[in-house]
Amino acid sequence: MKTFADISLKPYNTFGIDSKVRRLIVFEPGDDIPPLEGNVLLLGGGSNVVFTKDYDGTVITLSHSSNQAIILSGNLVTAWGGMVMDDLVQWTLDNGLYGLENLSAIPGTVGASAVQNVGAYGAEAKDFIESVEAYDLQEHRMYTFSNADCHFAYRHSLFKEHPGRYLILRVTYRLCNEFLPNLSYKALENLPHSTAQQLRNAITDLRWSKLPRPEEHGSAGSFFKNPLVDEGTYTRIKAQYTDMPDAHKTNDEYKLSAGWLIDRAGWKGKTMGRAGVWPNNALVLYNTGACTGNEVVALAQAIVADVQTKFGITLEPEAIII
Ligand SMILES: Cc1cc2nc3c(=O)[nH]c(=O)nc-3n(C[C@H](O)[C@H](O)[C@H](O)COP(=O)(O)OP(=O)(O)OC[C@H]3O[C@@H](n4cnc5c(N)ncnc54)[C@H](O)[C@@H]3O)c2cc1C
Structure with a gap:
């Protein structure tokens, strides 16, 4: 320590x-x-x-120890919460275990992958998390949470319901011994996928063509969550904006593209103070140089107000404002 x-x-x-x-x-x-x-x-x-x-x-x-994963048995892998998630993805492929390749190049740690239920390209951490071991800082004891205990939902988990309470020390993932490429997400249809490594490399390249690299421009990736709306709201907006991409439907909810709403409202590439909207992806707010958190929040608030006025939709931040 x-x-x-x-x-x-x-x-x-x-x-x-x-x-x-x-x-x-x-x-x-x-x-x-x-x-x-x-x-x-x-x-x-x-x-x-x-x-x-x-x-x-x-x-x-x-600590972001890079070499802190072990295979518990056949296809169960346990990793230290501080391990860099992308190092874990590579480690699993190197060990003939598959599933996490669609989550390649998401910045951050193994612990946060469970907190945030990170997701990309048709996969979410919850699809693979078997259990989470966390130290309860209130009761001063360890807990092991099963996948069901974790209350996973879109960018949500039990750990977000109790901020600062559970320090996640280890996450166990159930993976697959066979590479069965998940190409359900449209943008992946034409990517090379003869091997998991090939798919991982292609996804990594695709991601960085749309996102600022943290070492070049500061950001938190997608700043807003994609809004979930009811059928009536979706139909109303779609009738008005026929160019809006089709929503992704789960149960009774329609997931709209927050990036499209922000872009359509005219914010892509705009700056306010030293905070900006990434020119290749309107969902990403970035630091144009020596920006403060308050400048980022001011830009986010202006976007939320504008999208609310134009579409009647309230965007919520995915990023955690402290
Ligand atoms: C360029 C870029 C691209 C991104 N793309 C994606 C994407 O495609 N999909 C996606 O889902 N996210 C994406 N993100 C967001 C980010 O990568 C994830 O939210 C990631 O899980 C954050 O990990 P972190 O370790 O940096 O967590 P932090 O940002 O440090 O923390 C996030 C939350 O997790 C909690 N936390 C962190 N570690 C622990 C722990 N060990 N125990 C308990 N609580 C903990 C924190 O309290 C906080 O609430 C992107 C971010 C960037 C900068």
């Missing part, structure tokens, strides 16, 4: 925002977790957070 006092969080968030924290603790596998007083924020790779002020409390994170 390493402790740092009064340090900048700039290297700890992909938006590159220069907020400070009173105390930062980095845990290694096997460390005992001491009782913690005051405000506590759990942080992974900081790729889905926006700091709007200094954090007056303790930020806890797990």
Whole structure:
């Protein structure tokens, strides 16, 4: 365990925002977790957070050890919560275990993959998570949550219902011993997929053609969630905007493209202060240089108000504003 006092969080968030924290603790596998007083924020790779002020409390994170996954049995893999998720994806393919390749190149850690139920290209973490081991910082004991216990939904989990309570130390994924490519997402139809590695490489290239690379431009990836609406709302907007992409229907809900709504409202490529809307993907807000979290939030609020006026839809942030 390493402790740092009064340090900048700039290297700890992909938006590159220069907020400070009173105390930062980095845990290694096997460390005992001491009782913690005051405000506590759990942080992974900081790729889905926006700091709007200094954090007056303790930020806890797990070391990003790259080699912390083991095969429990046949197709069950357990990984350290601080492991970089994309390293895990590569590790599983190297070990002949498949399924996670569609989640290639999503920034962040294994622990956060369960918190956020990360998803991309027709796959979500919940499709593979068998169980989650977390330390309860309130009751000071370990819990093992089954997939059903985790309340997974679109970018949602039990862990989001109790922010700062459960420190996820390990996640177990149930994978497949055979490569059965999941090409259900339209953009994947024509990608090479003779091997899982080929599909992973193609998905990685596709992603980075649409997203800012964190080392070049700070962002949190998709800033807003795709809104879920009822049939009446979908039909109303579709009748007015015939160019709107067809919604993805699950149960009674229609998932609209937030990126399309923002683009259609005229925001793609626009900047406000030092925050901008990514020119290749209107769903992504980015740091044009030395931007503050408040500038990002001001831009997000302006977009939300405009989309509300034009389409009658309230966008919600996917990024966590602190
Ligand atoms: C360029 C870019 C592209 C992206 N593309 C996608 C995408 O395609 N799909 C997608 O779903 N997301 C995407 N994201 C968002 C981001 O990658 C995910 O939300 C990721 O899971 C965040 O991981 P993290 O480790 O950085 O978590 P953080 O941003 O540090 O934290 C996210 C949340 O998880 C909690 N948390 C983190 N670690 C732990 C832990 N060990 N225990 C308990 N709680 C914890 C935090 O408290 C916070 O609530 C993208 C982000 C970027 C920058």
